[in-house]
Amino acid sequence: MPDTNLPGLPEASALLAEREHLRALLRMMPVGVFIVDAQGRLVEANPAAETIWGGALPQVGLEGYGVFEGYWPGSSQRLKPQEWALARTLRDGQPVVNEEVEIIGFDGVRRTVLHSTTALKDEQGTILGAVAVKVDITPRRQTEHAEAFLAEATRLLVESLDWESTLQAMARLATRQLADFCLIDVMGDDGELHRLAATAREPHHQALIPGLMHFPPKVGSESPLAKVFTEGRSLLIPELSHGMLAALARSPEHLRAMELMGPRACMVVPLSVGARRVGMINFIHATPGRHYTQRELGYAEELARRVAFVVEHARLFRETQGALRARDTSLALLESFLAASPVGMGFVDRELRYVHINPVLATINGKPPKEHLGRRVHEVLPELAETRDVERMLRSVMERGAPLLNLDDTVSARSDTPQRLVRTSLFPVMAKGETLGVGMVVLDITEQKRVEEGLRFLAEATAQLSASLDLRTTLENTARLVAEHMADYCLVDVLSADGQHLERVAAVSREPDKQRLLDESSRFSTLNQPGSPIRQVLESGRATLISEVPETFMNDHMTDPESRALLEQLRPRSVMMVPLIARERTLGVLSVVNQDPARRYTERDLAFLEDLAWRAALAVDNARLFQQAEQAVAARDEFVAIATHELRTPLSALSLKLTALQRAVDSGRPPTGERLRQSLLMARRQTERLEQLVSHLLDVSRISTGHMELEPEAVDLSELVQRLVLRFEDKLAESGCTPVVRADAPVVAKVDRLRVEQVLMNLLSNAMKYAPGQPVELSVALEQQEAVLGVRDHGPGISPEAQARIFERYQRASGRHSRESLGLGLYVSRQIARAHGGELAVASTPGQGSHFILRLPLG
Numbered sequence: 001m002p003d004t005n006l007p008g009l010p011e012a013s014a015l016l017a018e019r020e021h022l023r024a025l026l027r028m029m030p031v032g033v034f035i036v037d038a039q040g041r042l043v044e045a046n047p048a049a050e051t052i053w054g055g056a057l058p059q060v061g062l063e064g065y066g067v068f069e070g071y072w073p074g075s076s077q078r079l080k081p082q083e084w085a086l087a088r089t090l091r092d093g094q095p096v097v098n099e100e101v102e103i104i105g106f107d108g109v110r111r112t113v114l115h116s117t118t119a120l121k122d123e124q125g126t127i128l129g130a131v132a133v134k135v136d137i138t139p140r141r142q143t144e145h146a147e148a149f150l151a152e153a154t155r156l157l158v159e160s161l162d163w164e165s166t167l168q169a170m171a172r173l174a175t176r177q178l179a180d181f182c183l184i185d186v187m188g189d190d191g192e193l194h195r196l197a198a199t200a201r202e203p204h205h206q207a208l209i210p211g212l213m214h215f216p217p218k219v220g221s222e223s224p225l226a227k228v229f230t231e232g233r234s235l236l237i238p239e240l241s242h243g244m245l246a247a248l249a250r251s252p253e254h255l256r257a258m259e260l261m262g263p264r265a266c267m268v269v270p271l272s273v274g275a276r277r278v279g280m281i282n283f284i285h286a287t288p289g290r291h292y293t294q295r296e297l298g299y300a301e302e303l304a305r306r307v308a309f310v311v312e313h314a315r316l317f318r319e320t321q322g323a324l325r326a327r328d329t330s331l332a333l334l335e336s337f338l339a340a341s342p343v344g345m346g347f348v349d350r351e352l353r354y355v356h357i358n359p360v361l362a363t364i365n366g367k368p369p370k371e372h373l374g375r376r377v378h379e380v381l382p383e384l385a386e387t388r389d390v391e392r393m394l395r396s397v398m399e400r401g402a403p404l405l406n407l408d409d410t411v412s413a414r415s416d417t418p419q420r421l422v423r424t425s426l427f428p429v430m431a432k433g434e435t436l437g438v439g440m441v442v443l444d445i446t447e448q449k450r451v452e453e454g455l456r457f458l459a460e461a462t463a464q465l466s467a468s469l470d471l472r473t474t475l476e477n478t479a480r481l482v483a484e485h486m487a488d489y490c491l492v493d494v495l496s497a498d499g500q501h502l503e504r505v506a507a508v509s510r511e512p513d514k515q516r517l518l519d520e521s522s523r524f525s526t527l528n529q530p531g532s533p534i535r536q537v538l539e540s541g542r543a544t545l546i547s548e549v550p551e552t553f554m555n556d557h558m559t560d561p562e563s564r565a566l567l568e569q570l571r572p573r574s575v576m577m578v579p580l581i582a583r584e585r586t587l588g589v590l591s592v593v594n595q596d597p598a599r600r601y602t603e604r605d606l607a608f609l610e611d612l613a614w615r616a617a618l619a620v621d622n623a624r625l626f627q628q629a630e631q632a633v634a635a636r637d638e639f640v641a642i643a644t645h646e647l648r649t650p651l652s653a654l655s656l657k658l659t660a661l662q663r664a665v666d667s668g669r670p671p672t673g674e675r676l677r678q679s680l681l682m683a684r685r686q687t688e689r690l691e692q693l694v695s696h697l698l699d700v701s702r703i704s705t706g707h708m709e710l711e712p713e714a715v716d717l718s719e720l721v722q723r724l725v726l727r728f729e730d731k732l733a734e735s736g737c738t739p740v741v742r743a744d745a746p747v748v749a750k751v752d753r754l755r756v757e758q759v760l761m762n763l764l765s766n767a768m769k770y771a772p773g774q775p776v777e778l779s780v781a782l783e784q785q786e787a788v789l790g791v792r793d794h795g796p797g798i799s800p801e802a803q804a805r806i807f808e809r810y811q812r813a814s815g816r817h818s819r820e821s822l823g824l825g826l827y828v829s830r831q832i833a834r835a836h837g838g839e840l841a842v843a844s845t846p847g848q849g850s851h852f853i854l855r856l857p858l859g
Contacts, residue, residue, distance in 0.1 A: 019044075032113075032134035035120075038127055040065065040090055052113060052136050054105025062087050069104040069289075073112070076202070076287075089117040089130045100137075110289030112141045142295065166314075167197040170307060175201040178300065179283035180290075181261055185216040185229075186271070186279035186311060193217055193229065193279065205286075211257040215250050217280070224248060228268045229280050234301055235268040238291045262286045269300045271308035278311045280304075344422075344442035347429060352376050352394050352438075361442050364422060393426060394438050401435060403427035408445075420446045457485050462615050471623040472505055478590065478616040479506035486605065487592035489514055489570070493534055494580075494588035494620070502538065502588065517570050534589045537577045541586050543613075545606045546575040574601045578613040582621035590616060658683065708835055710752040717787050717856075718743035718780045720753065724760055725778065736773035743780035749787045749858045755832045756856070759840065762825040763791040763852045771795030771849065786838070787856045794849040803842055829854075 022044065026033050032049030036042055040062035050056055058067055065081035072079070081087060085096040099115040113134045120129040167184050174182035184197040193216040198209050217225040225248055228235050237244060240263045249255035263284045271279040281304055285292065338345050344361025348354055354372040362369045365381060372380055377390045384390060388407075397404055404426045423443045429436045460481075475492045482490040489509035493502045507518040537544050549572050574594040580587045590613045594601060661679055664671050671679065725732070725739045732739055760778075767776045771793035779790040798806065807830045826840075833840040837857045844850035 032136070034086070034132040034134070035129060036086060036090070036132070037129045038090065040086060040130075043129060049134060052105065052111060052134050053103070054107030054109055062090065071102045071104075073100050073102055085115040085117045086130055086132050089119050089132075090127060093119045093121070093127055095119070104289035108289055109291065110287070111136055111138045113137065139295075142293075164196055166310065167307070168199070171197040171199040174281075174283060174303075175199050178267075178296065180286040181205070181212075181263070181282075181284040183212060183282040183284070184279065184307075185282075187219075187229075187277065192219055205261070208257065208260050211253075211260070215254040215257065218250060221250075223250065225268055225280070225282070228270050229277055232270045232272050232275075232277060234270065234297060234304075235266075236292055236294070236297045237266050238293075239265055264288065264290060265292045267292050267297050267300050269297070269304040271304050271311060273308050273312040276312070278308050278315070281307065344444070345440070346372070346442070347437055347439050348377065348394060349437040350398065350435070352391055354380070355437065360444075361440075364420070364442055364444055397426045397428050397438050398435050401428050401430070420444055421449055422446075457481075458612060458615065471620060471627065474616075474619045474623050475506045476508065478612075478619070479508040482590070482592055482609070482612065483508045483510050486594075486609070488595040489518055489593050491518075491591040491593075492580075492588060493538075493591070495538065495586070502534065505588075514570065521570065533575075534577055534591060537579055537589050538586055541579050541581060543576070543578040543606055543610055545601060545603065547600045547602070549573055549575055571595055573597055574599065576601050576606055576609050578606070578609050580613055580617035580620060582614075582617040585621075587617055587620050587624075708831070710755060710835055712750045712752055712836075714748055715751050715753045715756065717747045717749055717751075717756070717789060718745065720757065721760065721778050721780050721789065724757060724764070728761075728764055731768060732776070735768040737768050737771070738775045740775050740777045741779075743778065745780075745782070747780050747782050747787045749856050751836055751856055752832075755835075756854075759829040759832050759854060760789065760791065762829045763854075766825065766852075767791055767793035767795070774849075785858050787858060789854040789856070790851060791854075792849060792851040797846040797848050798842065798844040798850050799846055803844060806842070807840070 023046075026044065026046035029046055030048060032052045033044075033046045034042065034049055034057070035044040040060075042057055042059055045057050053068075058064070060067060062081065065084050065087060068079075068084065070079040070084070071077060079101070082091075085099055085101075088094070089096055095116070095118040097116050100112065101115055102110060102112050104110050113136055115132065115134060117130055117132045119127050120131060121127055167186070171182040171184055180201045182197070182199055183195060185193040186196050188194045195213050195216040198212050200206050200209060217223055217229060219226060219229060224235055227233075242259075245258050245263070246255060249258060261284065263286050265285040267283040269281050269283075270277055271281065281300070283292070283300055338356070338358040341358055341360060344358065344364045346354060346357040346361045353374055353376055357369050357372045359369065362372065365372070367380060377384070377394070381390075393404055393407075407424045407426075408421065421444075423445050425441045427439050427441075429439050471494075475494065479490040479492050488511075489507070491504065492506035493504050495501075496503050507515075507521075509515040509518055533544060533546075570593070572593040573596060575591065577589055577591045579589055590609070592601075592609060661671065661676075670676075721743045722741060725741055728739075764776065764778075774794040777790070777792040779788075779792075781788045781790075807826050830840040833854055833856070838855045840852065840854050842850055842852050
């Protein structure tokens with residue numbers, strides 16, 4: 001320690017003697033003492049002070065106190081130079097007494113010390129310096145923390161048997177007292193260590209925890225951590241180097257996770273109960289200056305013994321509770337299973353007495369469960385004992401230890417209830433090689449047999465329904481099948497071709513007398529009366545089930561006395577009516593009637609009938625489609641024949657005329673001017689006829705493909721009609737038809753001129769063809785926002801049935817002109833009208849001519 005300048009020799013000698021005396025005194029003191037001047041520079045310090053700081057103290061003033069590293073207890077906040085106790089005492093002259101600070105010495109060791117400081121003042125009160133006394137209380141604090149930690153840990157360990165959460169709380173407690181990180185691994189049922197708890201002291205370290213959970217030591221490996229578990233010896237590493245980390249790591253990912261922790265020291269202690277290892281605890285310091293000692297290892301081992309005891313105790317408790325829960329669960333599951341089982345189940349003991357029976361078997365046997373318990377099978381079901389030696393079979397199962405499977409029997413719960421078919425299986429009930437009794441599983445297969453019979457019936461029905469493509473034969477087969485299988489009689493009503501009314505096409509009964517009544521009842525059909533049950537089914541498309549026909553049914557639907565009397569003889573007791581639906585179209589209604597008062601149709605019967613009706617509807621639809629296909633083929637063949645004839649006729653005439661003209665020219669006798677004019681006129685007419693035929697075919701093609709295009713323009717329809725009549729003047733004269741035109745006022749519409757002319761030419765040509773020698777009336781009028789053009793003839797007229805058909809493709813009127821047309825003119829004309837947003841219709845009375853009306857919007 002350097003000396004200060006002394007004022008005089010005698011005084012200097014005295015001062016030096018006092019200083020030496022002070023130094024000797026300081027060297028003997030067990031606590032660290034520091035003396036500094038007013039600027040905070042060190043004047044004197046004893047060896048104990050240097051030991052506390054881990055080396056010689058630097059000669060710095062207050063501004064250099066940053067070289068000293070200190071922290072407030074339990075905090076990572078480092079003291080600033082002005083926060084040291086000496087600095088505060090020099091600043092305000094106030095003493096500091098027993099202030100606890102954690103310091104990191106120059107040797108890197110972390111210590112806990114008590115600071116006490118007081119100011120040195122002269123007579124005037126001026127601060128000349130200060131004295132600081134530091135007491136190293138690190139061992140005491142460690143002991144206190146360890147004892148408090150063990151006490152708190154013990155409290156946590158004994159408070160709960162939920163050992164997973166307890167271990168997590170233990171790990172959090174350890175990070176407050178012994179470590180920056182605490183990892184707890186416990187051996188699982190698979191013999192491997194599993195990391196159950198991991199926590200960090202600092203909040204910003206918590207993000208590292210998930211990465212550490214995946215790397216518990218591998219049992220049996222050469223890792224030092226694994227050897228702690230297998231050998232049962234603790235591991236203390238006061239200082240962790242990177243090489244040690246690499247030796248502890250299980251994988252590169254594990255090494256990276258540990259490097260992020262920044263470990264400085266660690267203790268790993270096994271969790272053992274006697275010779276049994278149950279896990280291990282890893283304590284890790286990541287704080288600079290903190291190193292584990294043998295004393296702390298002793299605390300850790302004591303903690304590990306307590307934790308191991310709790311883990312083992314919790315394991316045993318858990319296993320015991322698990323066994324009890326498993327037993328209770330098994331019993332509860334067995335009870336629930338038996339109660340909820342859809343099949344009958346029961347158990348008899350070695351004396352063949354019922355000890356358990358579920359509700360289903362009790363229902364099958366027709367007796368409540370309490371009437372079974374303690375009684376033998378033949379006492380519960382005496383009628384079954386008459387057909388089978390049940391007790392002999394039960395004893396055979398017990399003695400042989402082998403089951404008897406699939407025994408079919410017929411049982412009846414009561415004498416007044418129908419018999420049911422059941423299938424029984426018997427099996428021995430054994431425990432640890434001892435036969436305790438016999439279990440039985442009883443399955444009611446009545447419904448199964450019924451379903452099997454129903455499926456066989458549907459298969460047979462499908463085969464018969466597909467055997468014929470004749471509509472009436474198919475429907476009669478359907479009615480006969482239903483009557484034989486599930487009804488006293490069956491009725492089939494089909495929608496007519498025009499879709500307006502129902503027609504009865506089949507009525508079949510199993511008994512000849514009832515068949516006669518059914519045939520007679522057709523005279524009093526109420527099928528098409530509004531509100532009739534069959535009509536309602538047809539219109540709604542939904543099946544109807546009348547389980548029990550009310551007494552008022554006949555009065556509601558049969559007003560005629562004779563028909564009511566007839567229905568009385570056919571007395572329906574239960575009825576089902578199901579629509580015949582195919583391709584989302586209702587084709588008719590299938591009705592079944594039961595006359596037995598003891599039999600009522602159910603929803604199951606209705607579902608079965610709906611399945612059959614669906615198959616029947618497909619067969620009916622196929623038959624109809626076949627008929628339509630035959631008609632279409634016939635229509636196609638007829639159209640081809642007509643088209644061939646229509647195209648060949650003008651071509652033949654044209655060819656003959658041209659051949660005659662060529663021969664005349666070749667022979668040197670050219671035709672006269674009049675003859676040539678007649679020949680050219682005839683050729684022109686045949687060419688126009690060919691053009692019209694081809695034009696119609698092209699129009700049909702355009703309409704079918706949606707490619708008909710209009711070129712609308714403003715057209716005076718009155719003027720158009722008058723010009724058309726002038727163009728047809730010669731043809732009208734040839735046919736003897738006198739045109740009468742009523743088109744005086746202009747009627748302007750935005751239309752395609754050529755297409756409208758095409759429609760009027762078709763109508764005018766038809767009038768000349770079908771009413772030769774009769775006047776033809778043409779009219780143009782304006783009605784609201786529509787132009788109405790009419791062409792009326794005075795020919796034979798068109799029947800009501802044919803009025804809708806003549807606007808279809810390839811349809812021709814009857815009579816002598818039926819084979820002189822392709823049947824396309826009116827179809828094309830109507831499509832042209834509709835393309836304009838208008839319509840073409842006809843009003844005709846046979847014998848009074850026809851009036852074709854073309855309506856076109858003005859816009």
